[in-house]
Amino acid sequence: MTNGILLNGSSDIDFMIHGVFSYQFFGHEVWITTTHVCMLIVMLLLIGFAVAANRVMKHATEVPGAFQNVVELIVELLDNMVKASMGKNAVKFANYIGSIFLFILICNFSGLLGLRPPTADYGVTLPLGLITFTLIHFNKFKHKKVKGVLRELCDPWPFWAPINLISYIAVPISLSLRLFANVLSGVVIMALVYGLLSIFAIGWPAVLHVYFDLFSGAIQTYVFCMLTMTYVSDAIGDE
């Protein structure tokens, strides 16, 4: 248990976060873990894709080539997804939702590359939930003003306020725990299959990878973005 709050199990079942190296940060021992490394790989992948897409779109042709086609397809899909659930507010949030969608999606898919998905670390999903929380309340104050926020807090009766407050705080926790637990359950099951059935685990775990990494990962990404959009457009209101 030297690596902070890292899980530890028996030697051949391995779904834990490992420390890669530690360093001193203002007198605290801070660990660079496998999560950081995997996230760095995911980020490099996304940044590389973004740079390549940027270069292609600068010299965009009337009849798109293969790569330009793919980039346009992705952007169009994400834009339509945001537009379908946020309506006229879509313009402001399409960038954020699009980037967070791609990030979580590639994070969840990174299990296919043999990495431990960064989203199976609560330290990654909690900030994502907190960003959503900040977005919700920033937009609530911006569009409904203090009076509207107070009225919403005391919704049926004023003494209901603490319960409403708890329900506000529960939003980022449930959002982040949902993503975390879904990805973690996939990681645990894959680790059990590879650790306990290591002799028989030839070929057929690919089916499990398709379910846990691709299907479940894509669905959870969609759910996270969908709920973020729903909460934020709920906070903005009709005006």
Add this chain to the structure above:
Amino acid sequence: MDFNENFILGCSAIGAGLAVIAGIGPGIGQGIAAGHAAAAVGRNPGAKSDITTTMLLGQAVAETTGLYGLVIALLLLFVKPLLP
């Protein structure tokens, strides 16, 4: 009273097993959602893709409560918070 480490570990394992029973609820809920989705597709085959998307979204949200149980079980088994 003074309990030794093995007793606490054993009780943690029992607790983890009990926590995973939380999976019953989402199982029933997802089944109901899938059943209604199947009925909806039967009534209106044209809206199949919309129904499937909505069903999967609802199921993924319903799954969360079961996963809370899983998280508790994993905490009990691997983080061992009850050990002194």
